[in-house]
Amino acid sequence: MPRFLIVFTMQGKPMQIISICGEDDSSSSRCILQLNEDELNKMFTDGKIKDRVVSVISVAGAFRKGKSFLLDFCLRYMYAKYGHNNLSEKDWLGDENAPLEGFSWRGGSQRDTTGILIWSDIFLYDNPNGEKVAIILMDTQGTFDCDSTMKDCANVFALSTMISSVQIFNIQSNIQKDDLQHLQLFTEYARIAMEDTVKKPFQKLQFLIRDWIHKSEAPFGALGGKQLLEQTLIRKDKRPEENEQLCENLKTSFNEIDCYLMPQPGYGIEEPDFRGCLKDLRDEFKKHLRDFIPLILAPENLIIKEINGQKLKVDHLLKYIRLYFDAFNS
Numbered sequence: 133m134p135r136f137l138i139v140f141t142m143q144g145k146p147m148q149i150i151s152i153c154g155e156d157d158s159s160s161s162r163c164i165l166q167l168n169e170d171e172l173n174k175m176f177t178d179g180k181i182k183d184r185v186v187s188v189i190s191v192a193g194a195f196r197k198g199k200s201f202l203l204d205f206c207l208r209y210m211y212a213k214y215g216h217n218n219l220s221e222k223d224w225l226g227d228e229n230a231p232l233e234g235f236s237w238r239g240g241s242q243r244d245t246t247g248i249l250i251w252s253d254i255f256l257y258d259n260p261n262g263e264k265v266a267i268i269l270m271d272t273q274g275t276f277d278c279d280s281t282m283k284d285c286a287n288v289f290a291l292s293t294m295i296s297s298v299q300i301f302n303i304q305s306n307i308q309k310d311d312l313q314h315l316q317l318f319t320e321y322a323r324i325a326m327e328d329t330v331k332k333p334f335q336k337l338q339f340l341i342r343d344w345i346h347k348s349e350a351p352f353g354a355l356g357g358k359q360l361l362e363q364t365l366i367r368k369d370k371r372p373e374e375n376e377q378l379c380e381n382l383k384t385s386f387n388e389i390d391c392y393l394m395p396q397p398g399y400g401i402e403e404p405d406f407r408g409c410l411k412d413l414r415d416e417f418k419k420h421l422r423d424f425i426p427l428i429l430a431p432e433n434l435i436i437k438e439i440n441g442q443k444l445k446v447d448h449l450l451k452y453i454r455l456y457f458d459a460f461n462s
């Protein structure tokens with residue numbers, strides 16, 4: 133059963149809401165999408181949440197680049213902040229010796245099922261202005277790095293962008309032309325599926341650059357991210373000419389685009405017995421987790437999902453997920 137009350141310890145689990153499998157019959161490259169309708173119904177039509185407006189935070193990007201790892205720290209923030217467990221904001225990051233749990237991370241080189249997962253605990257926030265909000269965290273699994281699965285990736289990215297109000301695009305090292313090309317392809321997929329004429333169909337795109345090393349060019353954090361974004365995407369006189377069209381397309385797809393530069397987590401992550409404990413992470417990395425996560429998840433920064441300018445409630449989100457899903461499967 134889904135739970136909407138959040139208790140002291142983390143009790144939720146990842147739930148695969150959409151799976152994408154390649155068709156075994158090798159004559160076609162069509163992929164099959166499966167929707168976990170029963171679970172979604174149970175969760176999204178519950179009387180405690182169905183009439184709340186919804187904020188959906190998704191993380192997408194290449195395989196094995198720390199997406200689930202980051203989301204598990206987001207979960208710690210969510211339980212501390214919205215779970216009434218009296219943790220001060222200072223110690224939401226948790227115990228130095230606690231293994232990192234939640235969405236499954238690492239898992240060797242084996243590929244997980246491609247698809248979209250949400251955390252089964254949906255977090256609640258009652259805004260002092262009277263608005264009642266439900267917050268959903270979403271993980272995606274795709275590969276991005278192999279041509280034969282490009283369609284799966286596009287599907288995962290497009291669907292998660294359509295469902296979410298914030299899409300965190302997790303990238304290694306720097307924003308490359310490839311990343312922008314992928315983004316363009318994926319958002320094009322989404323636009324076609326939505327048959328939408330709205331100018332900016334999506335809300336926030338948050339680039340998250342992992343293992344940023346060019347500190348002399350731009351400092352870690354949101355400020356450095358802004359500088360990098362200016363250079364690659366915004367300032368016409370600064371960005372490479374070859375990116376021109378890609379950048380213009382992106383800017384017409386998203387309402388808001390931001391970027392954050394994360395430092396490396398340190399060598400501890402390379403140890404065979406690394407279990408995600410804070411004690412094995414560099415202070416600089418922890419400092420930036422403390423800084424970045426509230427920028428997305430603090431009450432004042434939550435973005436409510438909107439479609440055509442209308443704030444979406446949870447039961448309507450369910451309707452849209454079905455619609456989008458059908459558009460992709462037809």
Ligand code: GDP
Nearest residue numbers: 195196197198199200201237238342343397401
């Ligand atoms: P996902 O496939 O993108 O969800 O990646 P995972 O979250 O499963 O993490 C894959 C591996 O990346 C794990 O071994 C993590 O320890 C490691 N990892 C997590 N965060 C970072 C990071 O910021 N930089 C680097 N280089 N590795 C990371």
Ligand code: MG
Nearest residue numbers: 199200236237
């Ligand atoms: Mg993952």
